[in-house]
Amino acid sequence: MELAFKISTAMKDVPTHYCPGCTHGVVHRMVAEVLEELNIRERTVGVAPVGCAVLIYNYLNNDFMEAPHGRAPALATGAKRARPDLILYTYQGDGDLASIGFNEIFHAANRGEKITVIFINNGIYGMTGGQMAPTTLPEQVTTTSPDGRDVSQTGFPVAVSEALATQATPGFIVRCSVHDGLHQIQTKKLIRRAFQNQVDNRCFSLVEILSTCPTNWGLTPQQSLEHIRDNTLQHYKLGILKSPEEV
Amino acid sequence: MPRVLIRQERCKGCELCIYACPQHVLAISENINEKGYFFAEVADQPRCIGCRLCAVTCPDQVIQIGLNGVMVHYYDY
Amino acid sequence: MTKVLMKGNEALGEAAIRANCRNYFAYPITPQTEIAEYMVRRLPEVGGHFVQAESELGAVNMVYGAAAVGERVFTSSSSPGVALMSEAISYLAGSQLPAVLINIVRGGPGLGGILPAQSDYFMATKAGGHGDFRLLVLAPAGVQEAADLVMDAFDLADKYRNPVMIIGDGMIGQMMEPVEFREYNTPEGIDRSYANTGAKDRPPTIVKSLFLDPQQLENNNLELLAKYRLMEQHEIRFEEYAVTDKMDVLVVSYGMMARICKTAIDELNQEGHRVGIVRPITLFPFPSSAIYKAAARARKVIAIEMSTGQMVEDVRLAVRGRRAVQFYGRTGGIVPTPAEIRQQLLKLIK
Ligand SMILES: Cc1ncc(C[n+]2csc(CCOP(=O)(O)OP(=O)(O)O)c2C)c(N)n1
Ligand code: SF4
Ligand code: SF4
Ligand code: SF4
Numbered sequence: 001m002e003l004a005f006k007i008s009t010a011m012k013d014v015p016t017h018y019c020p021g022c023t024h025g026v027v028h029r030m031v032a033e034v035l036e037e038l039n040i041r042e043r044t045v046g047v048a049p050v051g052c053a054v055l056i057y058n059y060l061n062n063d064f065m066e067a068p069h070g071r072a073p074a075l076a077t078g079a080k081r082a083r084p085d086l087i088l089y090t091y092q093g094d095g096d097l098a099s100i101g102f103n104e105i106f107h108a109a110n111r112g113e114k115i116t117v118i119f120i121n122n123g124i125y126g127m128t129g130g131q132m133a134p135t136t137l138p139e140q141v142t143t144t145s146p147d148g149r150d151v152s153q154t155g156f157p158v159a160v161s162e163a164l165a166t167q168a169t170p171g172f173i174v175r176c177s178v179h180d181g182l183h184q185i186q187t188k189k190l191i192r193r194a195f196q197n198q199v200d201n202r203c204f205s206l207v208e209i210l211s212t213c214p215t216n217w218g219l220t221p222q223q224s225l226e227h228i229r230d231n232t233l234q235h236y237k238l239g240i241l242k243s244p245e246e247v
Numbered sequence: 248m249p250r251v252l253i254r255q256e257r258c259k260g261c262e263l264c265i266y267a268c269p270q271h272v273l274a275i276s277e278n279i280n281e282k283g284y285f286f287a288e289v290a291d292q293p294r295c296i297g298c299r300l301c302a303v304t305c306p307d308q309v310i311q312i313g314l315n316g317v318m319v320h321y322y323d324y
Numbered sequence: 325m326t327k328v329l330m331k332g333n334e335a336l337g338e339a340a341i342r343a344n345c346r347n348y349f350a351y352p353i354t355p356q357t358e359i360a361e362y363m364v365r366r367l368p369e370v371g372g373h374f375v376q377a378e379s380e381l382g383a384v385n386m387v388y389g390a391a392a393v394g395e396r397v398f399t400s401s402s403s404p405g406v407a408l409m410s411e412a413i414s415y416l417a418g419s420q421l422p423a424v425l426i427n428i429v430r431g432g433p434g435l436g437g438i439l440p441a442q443s444d445y446f447m448a449t450k451a452g453g454h455g456d457f458r459l460l461v462l463a464p465a466g467v468q469e470a471a472d473l474v475m476d477a478f479d480l481a482d483k484y485r486n487p488v489m490i491i492g493d494g495m496i497g498q499m500m501e502p503v504e505f506r507e508y509n510t511p512e513g514i515d516r517s518y519a520n521t522g523a524k525d526r527p528p529t530i531v532k533s534l535f536l537d538p539q540q541l542e543n544n545n546l547e548l549l550a551k552y553r554l555m556e557q558h559e560i561r562f563e564e565y566a567v568t569d570k571m572d573v574l575v576v577s578y579g580m581m582a583r584i585c586k587t588a589i590d591e592l593n594q595e596g597h598r599v600g601i602v603r604p605i606t607l608f609p610f611p612s613s614a615i616y617k618a619a620a621r622a623r624k625v626i627a628i629e630m631s632t633g634q635m636v637e638d639v640r641l642a643v644r645g646r647r648a649v650q651f652y653g654r655t656g657g658i659v660p661t662p663a664e665i666r667q668q669l670l671k672l673i674k
Contacts, residue, residue, distance in 0.1 A: 001250065004320070005302040005312040016307060020284065021261030025306025042524035045393065048532070057530045063520035065392040066419070066532035068411050071385040074377070078389030078397065079520070081373040082347045086393060086522060104385070107378035181267055181300040185322055188303075214261075221261040 008032040010041045010061045017055060021221020023178045023211040024052055024120060028059055030188045031091070031118060034195050035062060044087040045079060047072040051093035052126040052213075070101020073108035076115040087198055089116040094135040095125045098160045109164045109171055109204050116194045117206040119160070121175075122213040123232065130216030134158035137235055142216070157235050161208045165241035171203045173242040177210035179228035183238075190240075203244045210236055249297025250313035251289050258309045260284035264301035270294040273301060299324060327502040332467045332492070333358035335503045336426055337366060339474035340398050344510050345424070346372035347397040349386035351379055351405060354438045355494040356428035359400045384409035384416075384425075391421040392531040394519025396478055400426035402494075403444050404435065406452075413487055414453030417548065418533030420518065422481035424474070425459070426490045428497040431657045439657020440493035442579060445634035448491050449608045456545045458552050460488045460559065461607040463578045467501035473605075475508050480559065482514045484551050491607065493630065495580045495659065555609045562611035566593055567600035567618050572673045574622035575601040576615055576639045581630050581660070588665035597673055607635070612642035619643040624672045626650040628665065630658075 007013065010032035018024050035041040044062040048054055050069035057064035067075045072090035080088040097105050097119050108115065124142055125131040132142040132149060135157050139148040165173045172194060176187040187209055194205035210232050212224035219227055251272060258280060264287050265273045274290035287309065289295075297318055302310040330338065337359045340348065348363045360376065367374045373390075377383035383399045390397035401409060406427045416423050427448065431441035448461045460480055464470035470492060477488040520529055535541035563582075566589055567574070577585045582603040589599045602618050604611050619625045625647045627636035636651045643649060652668045654660045 001313040001315060003311055004249065004297055004314040004318060005299045005310070005324075007308050007311060011308060013308075015257055015282075018306065020259035021263055022306060025308075026304065029306070029308060043522035045520040045522065047389070054534060057528070057532065061523065061528060063523050063528045064530045064532070065389065065520050066415075066530070066534055067388075068385065068415050071381065071388075071412065074382045074385030075389035075392065077375060077382075078347070078349060078386030078391075079393045080389075081375060081386070082390035082395040082397065083393045083521070086520075103378050104382055107382060111375070178304075181303060184303050185324055188324060221263050222266045225263070225266075 008036050010035040012059055012061050014058065016059055018052065019215040021212070021214050021224065026178050026184065027118065027120060027209055027211065028056065030191050032060055033188065034192045037192065038195055038199060040087050040195065040199060043085065044089065047075045047088065047090040049090065049092040049096040051096045053091055053093060053120065054127070056091055070096050070099070071104050072096070072101065073104040073113070073115070073117065077108050077113045080113060080115050087195065089118060089195070091118045092120065093126065094121045094123065094133045098134045098158050102160070105160065106164065109206065110167050110169050112169045112171060112204050114198055114201055115204065116198050118191065119206055119208040120211045121208055121236070122211040124213050124216050126213045126216055137231060159236070161206065161241050164206065170244045171242055172197050172205040172244055174240045175208040175210070175236060175238050177228055177233070177238055179210065179225040197244065248315045249295050249318065250315070251292065251295055251301065252311040252313055253287055253289065254309050255286040255288065256280050257307055258284055258286035259307055260286055261306065263304045263306065264310060267300045267304040269298065269300065270296055327504045329500055330467060330503050331358060331500050332470055332496040332498060333428070334362045335467050335471045336400065336474055337362040339471040339505060340424070341366055341370055341372070342505050342508050343396070343475040343478040345396040345398055345478055346370065347390045347395050348372070348399065349375050349377050349383045350399050350401065351377045351383045353402045353405045355430060355497050356400050356402050356426070358497070359426070380405040380408040381411065384412040387423050388412050388416055388421065391416065391423045392520050394516040394521055398424035398426065400428065402428050402430045403432050406444065407447065410453035413459070414455050414457060415533050416487045417457035417459070418455060418544070419531050420485040421487070421531065422485050423487045424477045424481055424490065425487055429491060429493045431655060437657045438494065440495045440580065440630060440659055441655060441657060442493060442581060442630040443634065443655060444491065445607065445629070445631060448489050457548055458608050460484065460486060460555055461491055462488065463491050463605060463607050464496060465579050465583045465603060467496065467499060468503050470496055471503050471505060475506070479511055482511070484555060485518070486551060493580055559606055560609045560611045561605035562614050563603040563605060564614065564618065565589070565601045565603065567602065567621065568598055569621050571598045571600045571622035573599045573624045573626060573669055574618050575599065575626055575628055575669070577601060577628040578604045578607065578635065581628060584660060584662055585628055585665050587662040588669060591662070591666060592669060599669055610638050610642065615639060615642040616644060616646070619647050622647070624650065626652060626672060629653045631655055
């Protein structure tokens with residue numbers, strides 16, 4: 001029987017450690033599918049974050065290095081500069097990228113490093129058990145904002161993609177979501193473009209993906225997707241924030 | 248004819264595929280797999296239109312869609 | 325090969341290029357910024373890559389990335405910058421990557437000053453980051469030696485798959501001396517099978533220091549330990565000068581400080597005293613047994629450093645209580661003069 005949808009060969013055939021319904025798995029699979037479709041797996045090097053995706057190298061079937069918390073864009077910079085023929089991508093959570101690693105991502109983007117960044121924004125620190133992230137929504141309850149995020153004390157959710165997009169350096173910066181089929185299909189396309197940009201030696205590319213953390217949000221997987229639709233999207237607008245075609 | 252192939256042993260029972268399916272083809276089994284999850288299963292195969300949305304949403308590479316004959320796909324994936 | 329007159333900082337950079345290193349990432353800090361200024365001109369001539377990083381964290385993590393794809397790479401900084409780098413230095417050691425790090429030490433703590441010091445001995449040899457690891461630490465006492473040691477550092481880093489640190493002080497960085505760059509060939513057969521070069525016709529490589537299973541983590545630590553033991557067997561370097569039987573005083577001192585001590589020692593010995601010096605060139609592995617043996621031939625032992633006393637602790641361990649080890653040091657960027665050292669030594673001789 002022909003397969004209209006098959007398991008990507010860029011994915012190792014092992015179960016993941018992710019909680020049931022966590023969209024980390026969805027994005028992993030999309031990245032793997034893109035590596036396979038663009039036929040670049042054999043020259044691709046990933047940079048793993050610190051966060052729930054720290055073990056991503058157990059799941060994707062390409063070379064990997066593991067970064068200190070937040071530093072993945074710097075590792076990718078060093079690797080890409082030293083070996084421009086390789087395809088470099090980082091896969092980072094919002095604690096990793098938007099908090100401890102803001103400086104690294106900002107300057108990698110501003111230097112226009114020809115790398116691809118997959119940025120998982122689930123609005124919380126998943127791995128450490130559900131603390132507030134810079135991206136946590138106002139009023140959202142986390143273990144370190146037990147009465148809900150108080151914006152008068154902790155500020156509003158950080159919009160990294162907008163911050164990067166305001167800089168003059170050309171780049172491809174988009175925000176998308178995986179909360180339903182339509183958006184999942186769009187996300188996959190944007191991930192493909194983000195890698196294609198690098199294949200074409202074009203520009204820095206970052207795909208911010210609104211994701212879920214059912215476990216620490218205290219919601220079922222399906223409720224979590226609905227939470228993105230009903231709440232997260234109020235604070236984080238989807239779209240192409242910057243594209244190299246503009247410049 | 249499309250055919251939904253579910254690797255039950257890999258399913259975590261998150262139910263995302265069930266909500267994603269526009270045709271109510273899938274359901275959660277009354278049995279559990281080795282890992283202790285109530286896994287997804289095909290409840291009504293003939294209703295399946297092969298849209299692949301269940302597979303696109305599955306975080307755990309559980310679902311593949313088989314195909315007999317020609318099939319028009321309304322979206323690239 | 326001809327000699328060229330070069331500033332220490334530039335010689336460090338040139339030596340790296342001659343050692344076929346093509347990648348350098350750094351963030352400016354006095355007193356070593358000339359290395360970056362030199363490299364930015366020199367690297368493009370040889371097809372190399374330089375990025376002025378956003379911080380020392382950025383710089384050292386770029387080093388980590390380049391090392392992970394199997395390329396020779398180095399960075400340079402000075403004390404506060406190296407402190408910031410300690411995060412990734414630990415990762416480099418844990419994931420067993422070769423890299424060369426240069427610390428042109430300035431006085432601390434805190435922002436301290438910009439003048440020469442040796443106050444980072446602890447940081448280089450004991451506490452360059454978290455976890456159970458060591459750097460191989462080389463301490464040159466002049467521009468020529470600095471250039472030679474940079475070349476050796478790349479080979480040693482590859483041989484042990486471990487970061488190697490060159491530790492100098494602002495004097496080495498700033499002074500001009502004639503240098504002769506020796507003919508250099510990269511050793512054959514360096515094993516790069518660990519590197520991330522693309523999983524073509526082979527399973528993926530994973531460069532990592534995360535071992536959630538305690539037994540695996542202990543195994544990794546034991547692997548590291550085995551390398552450090554090998555370094556102790558094969559890589560200890562030191563210089564003995566005027567070490568004789570029945571010395572009045574044995575001096576232990578490293579780097580430029582040792583050079584100043586030698587001037588004082590020459591004077592004293594011409595006057596009929598018997599003073600010798602052991603100058604550790606590798607700070608890790610430390611030449612303990614050479615110091616032990618030399619100490620046995622001296623009445624008194626003194627460690628002299630530009631710090632309030634850091635290496636002296638290792639000297640005391642090395643002599644194993646056989647002699648009391650005295651200490652003399654200046655800090656803050658004050659470099660003791662030969663006359664000052666001479667006075668200190670005379671006090672001991674009496
Ligand atoms: C230097 C450092 N500080 C803190 C931690 C602890 N830590 C591990 S993961 C994490 C947060 C990760 O959150 P995020 O990036 O949002 O990823 P998620 O787990 O949500 O996918 C933190 C703070 C660490 N490993 N290293
Ligand atoms: S803790 Fe949250 S982010 Fe981490 S695997 Fe579980 S659901 Fe996913
Ligand atoms: S392919 Fe479409 S119709 Fe068939 S089970 Fe999956 S989601 Fe339902
Ligand atoms: S989406 Fe995947 S893991 Fe979740 S229930 Fe369906 S088949 Fe199982």
